[in-house]
Amino acid sequence: MTDSKYFTTTKKGEIFELKAELNSDKKEKKKEAVKKVIASMTVGKDVSALFPDVVNCMQTDNLELKKLVYLYLMNYAKSQPDMAIMAVNTFVKDCEDPNPLIRALAVRTMGCIRVDKITEYLCEPLRKCLKDEDPYVRKTAAVCVAKLHDINAQLVEDQGFLDTLKDLISDSNPMVVANAVAALSEIAESHPSSNLLDLNPQSINKLLTALNECTEWGQIFILDCLANYMPKDDREAQSICERVTPRLSHANSAVVLSAVKVLMKFMEMLSKDLDYYGTLLKKLAPPLVTLLSAEPELQYVALRNINLIVQKRPEILKHEMKVFFVKYNDPIYVKLEKLDIMIRLASQANIAQVLAELKEYATEVDVDFVRKAVRAIGRCAIKVEQSAERCVSTLLDLIQTKVNYVVQEAIVVIKDIFRKYPNKYESVIATLCENLDSLDEPEARAAMIWIVGEYAERIDNADELLESFLEGFHDESTQVQLQLLTAIVKLFLKKPTETQELVQQVLSLATQDSDNPDLRDRGYIYWRLLSTDPVAAKEVVLAEKPLISEETDLIEPTLLDELICYIGTLASVYHKPPSAFVEGSRGVVHKSLPPRTGSSESAESPDAAPAGVQPSEQPAVIPTQGDLLGDLLNLDLGPPVSGPPIAASSVQMGAVDLLGGGLDSLMGGTGFAAPSTVVPANLGAPLGSGLGDLFDLTGGVGTLSGSYVAPKSVWLPAMKAKGLEISGTFSRQVGSISMDLLLTNKALQVMSDFAIQFNRNSFGLAPAAPLQVHTPLAPNQSVEISLPLNTVGSVMKMDPLNNLQVAVKNNIDVFYFSTLYPLHILFVEDGKMERQMFLATWKDIPNENEAQFQIKECPLSADAVSNKLQGSNIFTIAKRNVEGQDMLYQSLKLTNGIWVLAELRIQPGNSSFTLSLKCRAPEVSQHIYQAYETILKN
């Protein structure tokens, strides 16, 4: 006899039949009837009409029947709130039952009934149960607080349940502790501001003790809670790590990953020289590898997390390449993730193996996977220079297979290889050209056209090839059209004699027949460049291109750091911060990795004061402005597979807009209409200057005359200086710093013979000229003086850093005072870093030097912010939009040559900005932040 009998129906109608049975006198029949009701419920049938009859069965000694009725109640109480009240008495009575199982069951079920009237009655029993002598009841009650909070948060706070819950963290039973932590975490999620989980060394110790003894699920909650704690120093971090590491051997993969999160986070605080640091690194690898032998679903989540871990700390898994090799019956979602990690781990040491694998994958059945494998070969070539040749020959082998999508992918990646290693593998061009006809995807066509244009001088029939593409110009995608335009112009510049007709044809197609503004504008620019100054055109169009980055698809460093804090969560699966996608997360708090602290700090960080901290290691490839534009005109509009890294695309787009705007005004000014096939020749003068402007990208942003000047404040009150009052402020105007002073004589005698001197200070500020007060200062008179300053004085590190001690002398006495100068007066005018260098420097500065700040209540748009900051010599290098947030990348340089890099995150609609600062001398960060704050809020 099985439960499937509960699904059978009779002619009279199911509900009617059940009603009769529920009201039967026989216990057994009643129970069977309730079972039938439950069975109907499980498949989604509506049996709410039986509510009163089922509730009537509740008063029973039979525990199974009671449980079944409770199950029913939880499902339907909401739809019948008035009827549900009938059950309250039984609940309250059950909460007093001598059997703890029944007490717990009652309080648990009551919490699940989302009816206000019932909730009211729940408070008293819940209070009792939270203090129940039986831990089973207490732990059930702890969860019930979370349930109640979900229904009525105010009630929970008013009744003081939150405090009782916090007390339970110190409970003697580990299971109760775990549930209390879980409940508090869930409540805290909807109340990010409330400081519910107030973690301190004592409570941490309790959690760590409970960690060893509670169930696996409890361990997950406790570990996730631990991860939010910020240890006070590296010693504490280490001791927590030591107590968490045994969890890495747990059979439950969620426990393992939560432990990995805690360790990855606290590791940030440990010094790399520590022996323990190395031990910890070694301990992390085996559990991560083991996760890969679990079920495919678990593997997938693990792989997404490993992807983050490999980016943050590649050393952990660098010897474990083989476990990421793909098995042919892995689900596709696992295959793709493994491939991604394989490329990240590829290095000179293992490249041969990796290539052999990738080649194997390229012959598999699944198209998506094959494509990705082919791309991976290209990425390997770019990443590991020694392997490039082998990669190219592998790609050629694959092209020989003539499998359409393989060929197309191969051509796309070969283009990137050409970019990375110019003039090295051109011998393969002939093979590529053979496959011209089979290309039907825009990306592949664009790549091929780029290759033909780039190497036009080596391809005999380049003009024919390009001409063949030109026939269907209007049917091509924008990407291909742009590429074709550029390629033909390149061809023309290289072989002007034979291709004049071709270039005119493409220019007229682009400018006259196209309604795509990008294409039209690019066409016009080329056109005018060619007609006014072919030499300049050559320099621009055929300029040397900046190198493409080795690593691709890297997650931005700040985002990566944030995601490391979210290991094991959905955020880590999507590689997006929770704020970007979690529904109902009311103002999620951004998490950040702890800064490195402890003994090592003073040794590692350079002294802020000496001017010797010049960023001397300039990367070898910094394109000049012209090159940048050259690249710009050459730009590939397709998704940057391995194109210029991070900020590049936004800068390019911005620049293109700029060009468009410039041209429009230009056209208006000269009455220039759509050109005929004859290019006007006399546009020389205005055009030249126009282009000059265009090249000067910085000129596009409005420059303010000087940096922000704070109103004067009193530095030396008259009382302390025998009647002399000094108030003042600092300013910076066109490269010179000055101290603006207002001297007031509040004494009764005349003052004269003024002089001023500075004590040694952090940035060597010193008066550049003597303090000149020409006439003696009569009583109640004031004089305004602007004292020019320079930064060549002697240097001594002050605390705080921007402290300046000043001595002022007059005929009466010498007075001393100290003042704090805003750091932005030290921001020099040439503080704009090249974007390539910015990227290199950002990567180069160790993460522990990064500091994050919140700038609150600053209702400015990204552009306004950028303009405002530029006035104070904080330069925006790039701007981009990530998931609705504007990211500004900025640089500034201090008078002593210290560079500070900043990333400013601006969320539209949210007036708080997040400022991340990276600097080789992290001490200045705090003051830079203050400078930001002052500039932006005034």
Place this chain on the structure above:
Amino acid sequence: MIHSLFLINAAGDIFLEKHWKSAVSRSVCDYFFEAQERASEAENVPPVIPTPHHYLLSVYRHRIFFVAVIQSEVPPLFVIEFLHRVVDTFQDYFGVCSEVVIKDNVVVVYEVLEEMLDNGFPLATESNILKELIKPPTILRTVVNTITGSTNVGDQLPTGQLSVVPWRRTGVKYTNNEAYFDVIEEIDAIIDKSGSTITAEIQGVIDACVKLTGMPDLTLSFMNPRLLDDVSFHPCVRFKRWESERILSFIPPDGNFRLLSYHVSAQNLVAIPVYVKHNISFRDSSSLGRFEITVGPKQTMGKTVEGVMVTSQMPKGVLNMSLTPSQGTHTFDPVTKLLSWDVGKINPQKLPSLKGTMSLQAGASKPDENPTINLQFKIQQLAISGLKVNRLDMYGEKYKPFKGIKYMTKAGKFQVRT
């Protein structure tokens, strides 16, 4: 936490739903069905699917999708682990886990699910404890219950649940006290065309069946514990003792449980016990292809390889195969293109082989991909990693238990590329 659970069969019907918070409309599963349609095979449905208001996390086992609905940021591994635990529990309760069985026991299933999770927090997931709360159905009990009117719901708080050893109930009594340990190792390997090993690793487990009276305290030591550098333990194992002495010391749960699982990584040399010689060739011009494979023993430490089974997914272009095995039986399904050959035991004197021809689609070019050969086999009384138990001791109880250790090596994901 976990909001709701939907059980969906391969045909895409929801046949069970359970909600732990407010009820979520089953229309949320439409997003899952979409993903299911897009995936070529059931195995390829992505385990995490975002929808506008919820996240769907699923596992696919026994041809059933277990889909959990969550609403806020929850560790996905926690959910997936839990779902696997649900499946394990069903299997434990009913012997098999299938749609029919679940429907037949729907009330027990519902009661068990209610015990496993409260408000989305796991409550009791140890099968020991669950079975005390909700008794698994047996024919005898069903009969008894119908006659006596008693129930299959325990009305006492499970004893072990809050003790220091939550995994063991108190008052266990046996007349025959016995403890059996099975050391089972699975080899995952990829072998390339030429027969050399690309990667090979061992996933090992020690499964135990312990039926001992009272509160026995066991220690298990190994001849070569150094092999175990990557291990996951049952919560009962005292980790400190293992760290310092490399001895497993534990109070065992009652009945069947997995004491330990371990992983011998690809960096150690893993012995490969079998080899496959293959010659599969397609020719461009002809519509016939040649097929020949031979299986033989390699590093078996003198043990017999048995239960050998060869399967291979042939390319689409293969219409049919006409093959003759030297032993065992073989089948080829012309629709799924799956070739399987049940070899049985390998006799080293007379190696089993399968030879013949493949008929290919006439006129079509030869297939791009080469079939991969999947191998299954078993070797009794051998742990291929060389792991050996030294001794098992019992403290805390007076009686003398009967002890037994068994070793076995199996193929896990063992693939030979051709």
